[in-house]
Amino acid sequence: MQFKYAHDMTSSVENSPKFAILGAGALGSILGAHLVRAGHSVVMLVRERRAQQIREGGLRVKGLVDFQVEVPVLTDASQLRKADVLVVAMKTTGTAAALQPLRNARIGAAFSVQNGVFKDDELVDAFGRDRVLGSLANTSGELLANGDALFTRNVDLQVGELNGGLSPRAKEITSTIDAAGVRSTAVPDIVSLEWSKFAVWASYMPLSVATRSATWKYLLDPDIAIIVARVVREIGAMARAQSIALSDDSMLPVKSMCEETEDQAVRRVLQAGETFRTKAPEHRMSSLQDFNAGRPLELEDTIGRAVRKAAELGVAIPVAESLYRLVRGIEKIAEKKE
Ligand SMILES: NC(=O)C1=CN([C@@H]2O[C@H](COP(=O)(O)OP(=O)(O)OC[C@H]3O[C@@H](n4cnc5c(N)ncnc54)[C@H](OP(=O)(O)O)[C@@H]3O)[C@@H](O)[C@H]2O)C=CC1
Ligand SMILES: CC(C)(CO)C(=O)C(=O)O
Known part of the structure; x- marks a missing residue:
């Protein structure tokens, strides 16, 4: 379906949307489409190939829902004058460079849905801490x-x-997204939740690439479950070294896993594997999707940075570091084959 008009923008109204979304991949498209459907002004900041697809067919979302909307795209981000909210939804590779042309735009608030914990630093660097949310x-x-x-x-x-507490702006942004159909909540402890998710990501991500399997399969394997538990506890130690509290309200009960014995932590991983097997048997990590599609992995900006940060903090993370090196090697070997 070809939409009626071209979406590249010149008018000041269209250059000043409520939501600007950087990256129209899976999450960016899902968010953008729902917000447009709910009547909000949205602009997708994209590169040419994706711009072409969106100009021709709009944003189409399938799976849990099935609908299509048209949305403006901007391939030159420096044309954005202002946006109430900037959502970063591209992969982590190249984010600092992608934020560069947005530095002069008037951004009310910015947040990133990317994996990892170092993405917030890039936003703070571009827009200042006051305008950044976790x-x-x-x-x-x-x-x-x-x-x-x-x-x-x-x-x-x-x-x-980032400083904690429930703010009116976090409540307003999340209630807008939630009302549009993507479940969303304002939380008072986002840094703790980001580190807790990262503790999980630092194991699931490399293991998804190493095993190339659906998530439940490696979580339910008793040997691999031990690796997951060890990585979670190592990243937990990094958080503790920075006085960052951990949370059980994550993809694994990270706080408890760091406090109890390794055997108990392993049992939690096996339970999570069972839940994935019954509730989401097809689930594959975004990292495995990337690897299978030959796209770069988000390894350096997430686990690579953690390895360097751990050295700075004097915290040993040998299992996480070994997985990082394994996946770095796997990625290099795969690149050489092409
Ligand atoms: N997918 C998921 O289930 C989840 C993903 N995440 C995290 O969210 C982030 C986004 O992931 P996901 O939605 O899967 O990503 P996708 O790989 O689906 O899409 C990323 C998009 O970013 C675009 N992009 C890359 N560089 C730029 C740039 N400089 N300017 C504009 N667009 C750019 C790519 O465009 P192009 O087509 O031009 O390459 C691509 O369309 C990641 O950090 C991921 O780890 C977190 C939770 C779940
Ligand atoms: C939350 C989860 C596991 C969703 O798939 C994710 O972060 C990812 O796949 O990268």
Whole structure:
């Protein structure tokens, strides 16, 4: 379906949307489409290939929902004059460079749904700490080759203040997103939740690539479950070294796993594996989707940075570091084959 008019923007109204979304991959498309459907002004900041797809077919979301909307795109981000909210939803690779042309735009508030804990620093560097919120997406999707965004899990997109506490702006942003159909909540402890999710990501991500399997399969394997438990506890130690509290309200009960014995922590991983097997048997980490599609992995900006940070903090993370090196090697070998 070809929409009636071209979407590249010149008018000042269209350059000043309520939501500007950087990256129209799985999560960016899911969010953008829902917000447009709910009547909000949205602009997708994209590169040319995706711009072409969106100009021709709009944003199409399938899976948990099935609808299509038209949305303006901007391929030159420096044309954005202002936006109430900037959502960063591109992969972590190249984010600092992608934020560069947005530095002069008037951004009310910015947050990133990217994985990892170092993404907030990049936003703070670009826009100043006051305008940055923390966030994490316990939301899953996959951008298919035909441009459709497959929406597979709608659990919670959390947003909160980096300094803690529940602010009116976090409540307003999340209630807008939630009312549009993507479950979202304002949380008072986003930094704790980001580190807790990162403790999980630092194990699930490399293991998804090493095993190339659906998430439940490696979580339910008793040997691999021990690796997951050890990584979670190592990243937990990093958080503790920075006086960051951990939370059980994550994809694994990270706080408890760091406090109890290793055997108990392993049992938690096996339980999570069982839940994935029954509730989401097809679930594959976004990292595995990337690897299978030959896209770069978000390894350096997430686990690579953690390895360097751990050295700075004097915290030993040998299992996480070994997985990081394994996946770095796997990625290099895969690149050489092509
Ligand atoms: N997918 C998921 O289920 C989840 C993902 N996340 C995290 O969310 C983030 C986004 O992931 P996901 O939605 O899967 O990503 P996708 O791989 O589906 O899409 C990323 C998009 O970003 C675009 N992009 C890359 N660089 C730029 C740039 N400079 N300017 C504009 N667009 C750019 C890519 O465009 P192009 O087509 O031009 O390459 C691509 O369309 C990641 O950090 C991921 O770890 C978190 C939770 C769940
Ligand atoms: C939350 C989860 C596990 C969703 O798939 C994710 O972060 C990812 O796949 O990268």
